[in-house]
Amino acid sequence: MSTSIKAPSVKRECTHRDLKVFLIKPTVKYPLANEDCDIPLGLCSIIKFVRESMPSGIEIDLIDERLNKLNGGINNTEREIDQADVVGVSACTNEFPRALKLLKLAHTKGKVTVLGGVFPSGNPYYLMDNYPFIDYVVAGEGEIAFQKLLEVLKSNRLDQLKDIKGLFFRQEGQSVFGGKAERLVNIPRIIDLYQNGTIDTAEYFRAGREKSYRVGIVPTMATRGCPGNCKICSMAPVWQGKQLQRPIDNILEEMMFFQNIDHVLGVNFKDDELFANKEYARKLFLAIINAKKEGKLDKKFKFKCKSRIKSMNQEMLDLAAQAGAYCIQYGVETTNPSILKEMKGVTLEQVRKVLSGSMERGITINPTFIFGGLEGQTEQDLLDAGDFAASFGQYPDIKPYMTYYTPHPRDGHFSLAAGTRIRQTDLNYFNHKHLIVDSEELPADVIIAAYRRAVQITNSGAVNPLTSDNYTNIVMNNTPNPDSTVPTYSFEEPTRREQ
Numbered sequence: 476m477s478t479s480i481k482a483p484s485v486k487r488e489c490t491h492r493d494l495k496v497f498l499i500k501p502t503v504k505y506p507l508a509n510e511d512c513d514i515p516l517g518l519c520s521i522i523k524f525v526r527e528s529m530p531s532g533i534e535i536d537l538i539d540e541r542l543n544k545l546n547g548g549i550n551n552t553e554r555e556i557d558q559a560d561v562v563g564v565s566a567c568t569n570e571f572p573r574a575l576k577l578l579k580l581a582h583t584k585g586k587v588t589v590l591g592g593v594f595p596s597g598n599p600y601y602l603m604d605n606y607p608f609i610d611y612v613v614a615g616e617g618e619i620a621f622q623k624l625l626e627v628l629k630s631n632r633l634d635q636l637k638d639i640k641g642l643f644f645r646q647e648g649q650s651v652f653g654g655k656a657e658r659l660v661n662i663p664r665i666i667d668l669y670q671n672g673t674i675d676t677a678e679y680f681r682a683g684r685e686k687s688y689r690v691g692i693v694p695t696m697a698t699r700g701c702p703g704n705c706k707i708c709s710m711a712p713v714w715q716g717k718q719l720q721r722p723i724d725n726i727l728e729e730m731m732f733f734q735n736i737d738h739v740l741g742v743n744f745k746d747d748e749l750f751a752n753k754e755y756a757r758k759l760f761l762a763i764i765n766a767k768k769e770g771k772l773d774k775k776f777k778f779k780c781k782s783r784i785k786s787m788n789q790e791m792l793d794l795a796a797q798a799g800a801y802c803i804q805y806g807v808e809t810t811n812p813s814i815l816k817e818m819k820g821v822t823l824e825q826v827r828k829v830l831s832g833s834m835e836r837g838i839t840i841n842p843t844f845i846f847g848g849l850e851g852q853t854e855q856d857l858l859d860a861g862d863f864a865a866s867f868g869q870y871p872d873i874k875p876y877m878t879y880y881t882p883h884p885r886d887g888h889f890s891l892a893a894g895t896r897i898r899q900t901d902l903n904y905f906n907h908k909h910l911i912v913d914s915e916e917l918p919a920d921v922i923i924a925a926y927r928r929a930v931q932i933t934n935s936g937a938v939n940p941l942t943s944d945n946y947t948n949i950v951m952n953n954t955p956n957p958d959s960t961v962p963t964y965s966f967e968e969p970t971r972r973e974q
C-alpha cells in the first residue's frame with residue numbers, strides 16, 4: 476500500500492468510536508435571493524443511503540451553510556469541522572470557490588476531504604492535478620462511491636480504494652480513477668429524514684418566508700437523470716444518460732406525508748426530464764388524480780415541474796393540470812427560429828402553443844431565456860425574446876427566467892462557441908445572472924441592455940436580479956477580482972476526457 480494514500484485522521488483516543496462525517500452545502504458569494512436556500516436533495520440522499528447501508532460505526536450529518544447564514548451563524552462551519560473525521564463538500568460551479576476554502580480549512584485541520592457534485596463530476600482531473608488538499612473526488616452519482624469510501628476509511632483498507640467506481644484519488648503522485656460511478660438501482664427514500672427530524676422543512680420555510688420567497692413548496696424528484704446525455708449539459712457527467720424512476724407509490728406516500736405538515740402546500744419536481752418517459756408521467760399524474768378523487772390527497776395539494784418544449788403535448792398538459800400542476804418551467808432559450816431548430820428541434824410556433832396551452836389550463840409558465848453566447852444570436856433576437864416573454868403577461872402571472880449564457884468549465888477548460896469571448900473567469904459570478912461571455916458582433920453592453928429591457932418589460936426583477944453598473948464596468952474593463960482563491964482556467968481543449 477502506498478504511503479501517499481491518506482488515512483483518516485482519528486486524533487481522539489478511542490480508535491473504536493464512530494467515524495464522524497459532515498456533508499456541507501456551501502454558501503455562494505453572490506446569492507440570487509434568500510441565499511438560494513432549498514433542501515439539498517443530493518446530500519440528503521447520500522445521508523440516507525449511508526445510514527441505511529452502515530447502521531453502525533458512522534455518524535453522518537448535514538451542514539447547510541446557507542441555512543446557517545440565514546439564521547445568523549455561518550461561522551459555525553469552522554467549529555463544526557473540528558468535530559469531523561471526514562468532510563465532504565458539494566459544489567456546482569459557483570459553489571466551487573467556497574468549497575475550496577472549506578476543503579483547504581478541513582485539510583489544514585487534518586480531516587479527510589472529499590468533493591462531490593456537478594462541478595467535480597465534470598472537472599475531476601483538473602481538481603486532482605491542482606488541489607492537493609482535496610483527498611478524494613467523487614464524480615457522478617455519489618451514494619455508492621461515498622459509502623464505499625467510508626467503509627474503506629473506517630476499516631483502513633486503503634488498498635481497496637482502486638475498486639471504488641466513480642472515485643478519484645492519488646497514488647504516488649498520480650491520479651487514480653476507478654471507472655465510471657455505479658448507478659443506483661433505487662433512489663433512496665428520504666422521507667425518513669423528514670420524519671426523524673434530520674431535515675426540518677419548517678426551518679427552510681421560516682428562513683424563506685422572512686424574505687417572502689419560498690411559499691410552502693418542498694423540492695422532490697420522481698425521476699433522477701436524463702436519457703438525453705447532451706454534450707453541453709452540466710448534468711450529463713453525473714447521470715451518464717440513464718434515468719431512474721421512483722416507484723409511484725413512494726411518491727404518493729411522500730405527498731400524503733407533506734400534506735399533513737401545516738406550512739407545506741405542495742412539491743416541486745426538480746426532475747431534469749419528468750416527461751422523458753410519457754408512460755411513467757401518465758401513470759404518475761393518474762395516480763395523483765385518483766388519490767385526490769379518493770380523498771387520500773388534498774385536492775388543493777399542488778406541484779411545480781419542468782419540461783422541454785419538445786416533450787410536452789396536449790395530453791400531458793391536460794393530465795398535469797388535472798393532477799394539480801400550478802407552474803411548469805420550460806427551457807425556451809431563444810426566439811430565433813434557426814437556433815431553436817438547431818438547438819431544441821422545435822419551431823417558435825410549437826413554443827407558443829405549449830406556453831399558451833399551459834396558461835389556458837391555469838398553469839403559470841416559467842420560461843427560461845438565454846442572453847448571449849449562442850452562435851448566430853443577434854441584438855434583434857434578444858429584443859424579440861423580451862417581447863415574446865412579455866406577450867404572455869408580466870410577473871407574477873408569468874415567471875420568466877432571464878439568464879446569461881454561462882460556459883461551465885469541464886476539466887478546467889471553457890468550451891466556447893466560435894467567435895465567443897469570455898469576459899469573466901471568476902467562478903463566483905457563474906450564477907447565470909452575470910454576463911460571462913460576449914462576441915464582437917454582440918458585445919457585452921448590448922447584451923446587458925437587452926437583458927435589462929426584458930426584465931423591465933416583464934416586470935420580473937423579483938426573480939431576475941440585475942447586476943450593478945459596477946459589474947458592467949468590471950466586465951467591460953477586464954478588472955481582475957482581488958480574491959486570490961479564484962482559480963484560473965485554460966481555454967485549450969482538455970486533454971483528459973477518458974472518464
Ligand code: B12
Pocket residue numbers: 498502503505506507510511512513514515516517518520521563564565566567568569570589590591592593594596613615616617618621694696699709710713745746747883905906907908
Ligand atoms: C434544485 C436546484 C436548485 C435549487 C436549490 C437546490 C438547493 N439544494 O438548494 C435552486 C432553485 C435554489 C437552485 C439555484 C441555482 N442553481 Co440549481 N439546480 C437544482 C437542480 C434542478 C436539482 C438539484 C438536485 O437536487 N439534484 C438531485 C441530486 C440527487 O443530485 P446532486 O445534487 O447533483 O447530487 C448527486 C451528485 O452530484 C453527488 N453529489 C453531490 N454533492 C456531493 C457531495 C459529496 C461529498 C459527494 C461524495 C457526492 C455528491 O451525489 C448526489 C447523489 O447522487 C439542478 C439540476 C439537477 N438535476 O441536479 C440544478 C443545478 C445544480 N443548478 C444550477 C445552477 C446554475 C443554479 C444557479 C447557480 C443558477 C440559477 N439561476 O438557477 C442557482 C444558484 C445556486 C446557488 N447556490 O447559488 C446548475 C449548475 C450548473 C453547474 N455546472 O454549476 C444545475 C445543474 C442546473 C443546470 N442544468 O444548469 N438550483
Ligand code: SF4
Pocket residue numbers: 701702703704705707708709710711747748
Ligand atoms: S435534455 Fe436537457 S437535461 Fe437532458 S441531457 Fe440534454 S440538456 Fe441535459
